[in-house]
Amino acid sequence: MPYRRSHMHGNLEGPEVPAPLRAPEREAEQSASANDGSSVTRRSLLNAALLIPAAGILGCSPRAASHSAIPDANSASTFFNPEERAFVEAATERLIPDEEDGLGARGAAVVVFIDRQLAGPYGRADKWYMQGPWANGIPGQGYQLKLTPGELYQTAIRDVNAWCQKNHAHSFATLSGAEQDEILHGLESGDIELADVPAKVFFTMLWKNTVEGFLADPMYGGNRNFAGWKLVGFPGPRYNYVSEIEQYGKPYTLPTVGILGRDGTRLRKG
């Protein structure tokens, strides 16, 4: 039995700390400083603040306290190095912003999900046919890169950051939200050409994995506290709707559950 409900206390979670500043506030900070060269410093300070597990230091509104912060990069990564993690954290925050409600990629810890997925069979392409010869083919023939998903992330992130350094003199994670959006659009359309990999293929994978991390069961590390499910109104795998299915138009009111129960922070082993 690979997965059971018992003995599933999260083994990769960092300390529970309140979110120090929510996304819009951070963005305002950044765009104000985007051109004066101080954004790196501000972001570094904010990240450093994340490591302090003391609610009193930054204040704590009830909403902020209700969702946990993403585990610290160094202690929690199983696949990414700090640069890769910073990129994915920043990119996914733009793809699904937290906004006022905290129900975005950051609140959902999507970066933790992607990190864990890339460290496992998916990231290694264990179930993919990975024998050559390799050719580009047509779009209808699907993925034809020699790179596993893990290798594609590593290569593409290095390339995107090189592109950002060249064109913006900063790595992606330290640019303003508006700049990041523009770059993501460029990757999506293929207008930005990366050195080693097709930008569109990488963007497609990043977006797919971001949605997965936002909406998969929280035991995989994302959708923390059911952020994604709460946003859309999915109650989780509730199993039995015999009494409700013919109650047409009525909201379903029972609390959200995951496969490991009502605690949306418990992680599956492995």
Add this chain to the structure above:
Amino acid sequence: MANPLKPVDIVLVGFGWTGSILAEQLTGTGLNVLALERGKFRDTVPDFATTQIQDELRYAVRDGLFQDTARDTLTFRNSEDQTALPMRHLGSFLPAVGVGGAGVHWNGQLWRFLPEDFVIRSHTEQRYGKAFIPADMTIQDWGITYPELEPHYDTFDYLCGISGNAGNIQGQIQAGGNPFEGPRRRGYPLPPLKRSYPTMLFDKAAKDIGFKPFPCPAANTSAPYKNPLDVQMGACTYCGYCEWFGCGNYSKASPQTTILPVLLKRGNFSLRTGCDVTRINLDSTGKQATGVTYVDSQGRQFEQPASLVICCAFAQHNALLLLLSKIGKPYDPKTNTGVVGRNYAYQITSAVDVFLDEIMNPFMGAGALGQAIDEFNGDNFDHGPQGFVGGGYIALWTTGGRPILQHQLPGDAPKWGAGWKKAMADNYLKSASIATHGSVMSYRGSYLDLDPTYRDVYGDPLLRLTFDFHPNEIKMSGFLTDKATLIAQAMKPRSLHAKPRVGHYSIVPYQTTHNTGGCAMGADPKTSVVNKYLQSWDVHNVFVMGSSVFPQNAGYNPTGTVAALAYWSADAIKNRYLKSPGPLIQV
């Protein structure tokens, strides 16, 4: 050098629906039956337990129950002038691996084909003239008729405990059922499932237009049910995890929930899992099979002698096994001769998403909980003015609301960012989708053969698929999509989003696992691999099951016809072949 094993009477290659049906039927003769399955043993408990199975990421997104493409895949191209490349991970269709086959992860949408579907060429020529069929369209009659299959459809309906309203009992049209279906001997064993809100809105909208909607027949039990083998099923809980999952509630018909509890106890049945059959072996004349060669999960190669070999693998895999074993003449599209690999077909789907004002609770559903109209399937309407062959049903299914893959967004919703997030919040609970499910005809250029370049884990060639949608299908699908849009409009939505199928066939997005052909059945050995009893024309002690024998595809889900053909063939094997082994039809 293969290790020879003790001979058995009958060996089955693959152990999904057809393997289970054949094994149950043929063990009744007292003969020894051995099933070889490439995947693992799996059963409701523990493999599909509700404490783990309702996991969209593991099963639906990461292909938990499906074929492992690292070991076995195919190559694909749209046309002969392209170089086929490997399908490196699954997408367009999802073949199964493991005991129960795709019978574990299907939705349970259980249809019969129309009487005209089995005689499509002669019927079309008679009604519309020979010139109506495009020159490169290679459709053919099946060599079998609906009345011959009807008793076997009935057997499967009652094995599975189908929930539904009959539309035609012995020629009498029944209120509330599908008035276009062929006559059935009796009604369904169970009443329809409870109706979800979207299916009721579809029902009303379709009636307002003048169509005759009905509850889709479902292999999801609307009530507890004990089948003729005395196997007990439980009532469906509408959990919304059917397709791509196993059922943890004994409510979705599968080999595990309908046949295996009885079959696995029979002393003359045995099952070996983790066994990849790589060849059907022939004697020196090439006219008789001596058994099969397989490789077990430890990599050991064995030779299993058998008097009768029955191919029960997924559609394309049966064709691959015949090609590798050199049984039957391979199809050559240049000369239009040969048969193995010929007439590959698929289905063509489209959707119209509707966005409504009220809460639909999409997560409450079942795999075959749907409402459909059949006015535009088969030859239920006059094709003359339309200028295409074929058709399909239009249905609103509420199979579940699994959020990663089953959310709909308006066509103008942003692809990501704050706008995407808002669209998700505004629409997940208040949307539904109408599907069209259309036939695909067979063509001279749609076929399977051995790839010249790419190899599987044993060094054997991968199968190569050459396939594209043709103008006939694009036109037909557009016609269905327009009709679906009419119903969508009549549902009075806030907005709707029609998603017609256009352009070339792509192996990337999931469409349907209704792949057919490659081992077509028929009356003429020049255009078919097996005769009407599914017996190889070339090697009389080899039979081929599954949708691989469909000469072209119809506008319905194939499992009902696959199962009925398996019972039909089992009947011929039991009552005729075993008494006097040899060709059941002489030409």
